[in-house]
Amino acid sequence: MSELAPIITLQNAGICYRPLRSLFTKNKKEIWALRNLNLTFYEGEKLGILGRNGCGKSTLMRVLAGIYELDEGRITFHKKNLHVELLSLGVGFESNLTGRENAVLNGMLMGKSRQYMLERLDSIHEFSGLGDFFDYPVYTYSSGMNVRLGFSVAMETDPDILLVDEVLGVGDKIFHEKSSRALKEKFTGNRTVVLISHQPANLKSLCTRAVWLERGAILAQGDPGEVSKFYEENIHAYTK
Amino acid sequence: MLFQTLKRYADIVFYRTIAGIKSEGRQRYLGYLWFLLEPLLSTAVFYIAYSQITGRGGRDAVLLILIGMLLWQWFEGSISVGAGSIKTKFHVLNQCNLPKYIFPLVSIAVHTWKFLCVSVVFFTLASILGFPPNIYWLYLPLLFVVQLLLIISIALPISIGVTLWADLQIVISSIFRLFFFISGIFFEVKQVPESVREYFFWNPMAVLIDSGRSIILRNEAPSLQRLGITIVITACFLVFSFALHARYDKRILKLTNV
Numbered sequence: 371m372s373e374l375a376p377i378i379t380l381q382n383a384g385i386c387y388r389p390l391r392s393l394f395t396k397n398k399k400e401i402w403a404l405r406n407l408n409l410t411f412y413e414g415e416k417l418g419i420l421g422r423n424g425c426g427k428s429t430l431m432r433v434l435a436g437i438y439e440l441d442e443g444r445i446t447f448h449k450k451n452l453h454v455e456l457l458s459l460g461v462g463f464e465s466n467l468t469g470r471e472n473a474v475l476n477g478m479l480m481g482k483s484r485q486y487m488l489e490r491l492d493s494i495h496e497f498s499g500l501g502d503f504f505d506y507p508v509y510t511y512s513s514g515m516n517v518r519l520g521f522s523v524a525m526e527t528d529p530d531i532l533l534v535d536e537v538l539g540v541g542d543k544i545f546h547e548k549s550s551r552a553l554k555e556k557f558t559g560n561r562t563v564v565l566i567s568h569q570p571a572n573l574k575s576l577c578t579r580a581v582w583l584e585r586g587a588i589l590a591q592g593d594p595g596e597v598s599k600f601y602e603e604n605i606h607a608y609t610k
Numbered sequence: 611m612l613f614q615t616l617k618r619y620a621d622i623v624f625y626r627t628i629a630g631i632k633s634e635g636r637q638r639y640l641g642y643l644w645f646l647l648e649p650l651l652s653t654a655v656f657y658i659a660y661s662q663i664t665g666r667g668g669r670d671a672v673l674l675i676l677i678g679m680l681l682w683q684w685f686e687g688s689i690s691v692g693a694g695s696i697k698t699k700f701h702v703l704n705q706c707n708l709p710k711y712i713f714p715l716v717s718i719a720v721h722t723w724k725f726l727c728v729s730v731v732f733f734t735l736a737s738i739l740g741f742p743p744n745i746y747w748l749y750l751p752l753l754f755v756v757q758l759l760l761i762i763s764i765a766l767p768i769s770i771g772v773t774l775w776a777d778l779q780i781v782i783s784s785i786f787r788l789f790f791f792i793s794g795i796f797f798e799v800k801q802v803p804e805s806v807r808e809y810f811f812w813n814p815m816a817v818l819i820d821s822g823r824s825i826i827l828r829n830e831a832p833s834l835q836r837l838g839i840t841i842v843i844t845a846c847f848l849v850f851s852f853a854l855h856a857r858y859d860k861r862i863l864k865l866t867n868v
Contacts, residue, residue: 386864
C-alpha cells in the first residue's frame with residue numbers, strides 16, 4: 371500500500387444533518403452521519419465500504435463527490451481538478467424527451483461536455499440495446515429500459531474517481547450480465563474506485579482494501595477478506 | 611479549468627432550456643401555441659373586467675393591459691417556477707455535484723423564451739392597431755435585460771428560502787398577489803393618486819411596466835432616472851443572491867427534508 375500516492379484525505383471529518391423544525395414538534399435533533407472520520411484514499415486503489423444501513427456510507431460518497439461540505443474537519447484533494455462522480459442511473463431524465471436527447475443531457479449533468487457525449491452516442495445506443503426505442507420519448511420506456519439507458523450513459527462518463535453505491539448490475543438477466551461485466555471492467559484499470567456493497571464476495575473479488583464504517587467512523591480496515599470476515603462475525607454485536 | 615466548468619454550466623442551462631421548451635411543447639395537444647394563448651387568455655379576462663368596471667375599452671385598453679400582463683407573467687412565472695426548482699430537482703442535486711442556481715436559471719430561461727415568442731406577436735398586433743415601431747423601441751432591449759436580471763436576482767434567494775422553510779412559499783404567493791395589484795398591470799400611473807405616486811415607483815416592476823408603456827403607447831423615452839434606480843436595486847439584489855448561493859450551495863441539501 372505504501373507505494374500508492376494519496377489522492378483524497380479526510381481528517382476528523384464530520385457531517386451533520388439538521389432536519390427542519392416545526393413549531394409543533396420538538397425535534398431539535400442533530401444527526402451526525404459522519405464524525406471523527408480519518409480516511410485516506412489512494413490513487414488507483416479499489417476501496418470497498420461495508421456497514422449497516424444508516425452508518426454514513428452514502429453520506430461519505432456525497433462528501434467525496436463534492437455535493438456536501440464538511441461541518442467538521444478537513445478534506446484534501448491531492449490532485450487538482452479531480453473529476454469525482456457518483457454512479458447514478460437515469461437521474462434527471464425528462465420524460466418527454468427521447469433516449470438520445472436524455473443521454474446527452476444526463477452525461478452533461480455527470481460532468482461531461484456536450485461534445486464528449488455526442489461523440490459517444492452510438493456506443494451508448496449500442497450498449498443499451500434499446501434499438502428503435504432510443505429515439506422514442508423516455509415516458510414510453512419500461513422501468514428496465516430506463517435503467518438500461520441510465521447505466522449505458524453512466525458507463526461512458528469516465529471520472530478519475532468512480533463512486534459506486536451498491537449498483538453492480540441492473541436490468542434483466544442478459545443486461546445484468548452485460549452491465550456487471552462492464553462495471554467490473556472499471557475495477558481493472560488505474561482508476562480509483564470506491565464501492566459500497568453488502569456482498570462480501572464482491573468486496574473480496576473487486577477491492578484491494580476494505581473499510582467497515584459504523585456510526586460515521588471507521589471500525590476496521592485492511593484486507594477485504596479479513597474485514598468482511600470480521601464484519602460478518604461481529605455485525606450482530608452492533609445491531610442491538 | 612474554471613472557464614471550462616463555467617462553460618459546462620452554461621451549456622447545461624442552455625440545452626436544458628431547449629429541452630424544457632420541447633418538453634412543454636410536447637405535453638399538450640396545442641403544444642407551443644399555449645406560449646401565445648396563455649397570456650392572451652388572461653389578458654382577455656382582465657380586459658373584460660377592466661372595461662366593464664371603468665367603462666373604458668378599445669384598443670388602447672387592450673394594449674395597456676397586454677403590456678402589463680406580458681411583463682408580469684414573465685416575472686411571476688419565472689420566479690414561482692424557478693424558486694421551486696431546487697426542491698423539484700432535489701434528487702438530481704443529491705447525485706450530481708452541480709451549483710444549485712442551475713435549475714432556477716433553466717426555469718427562468720424557459721419563461722424568458724416564452725415571453726420573447728409572445729412579444730413578437732404583441733409587436734405585430736401593436737403595429738396593426740396603430741402603434742408602429744418608433745425610435746424609442748431601441749430602449750426595449752435594455753428594458754428586457756433589466757427585467758431578466760431582476761427576475762434572476764429575486765428568484766435565486768427565494769429558491770434557497772423556500773427550500774429551507776416551506777412556509778415561505780405561502781407568504782411569497784401572498785406578496786406576489788399584492789404586487790400584482792400595485793404594479794399597475796391593469797391601470798395607468800395617472801390613475802394613481804399624486805400623494806402615493808413616488809412610493810408607487812419604488813417597485814421595480816411598476817417602473818418596468820410604465821417604461822414599456824411610455825415607449826410603445828406614448829411614443830416617448832422611459833424615465834431614465836427611475837430606470838437607473840431600478841438598475842441599482844437589481845444590481846444589489848444580484849450580488850446578494852449570488853453571495854447567498856455561494857454560502858448555501860454545499861449545505862442546503864443537508865438542512866432540508868424534501
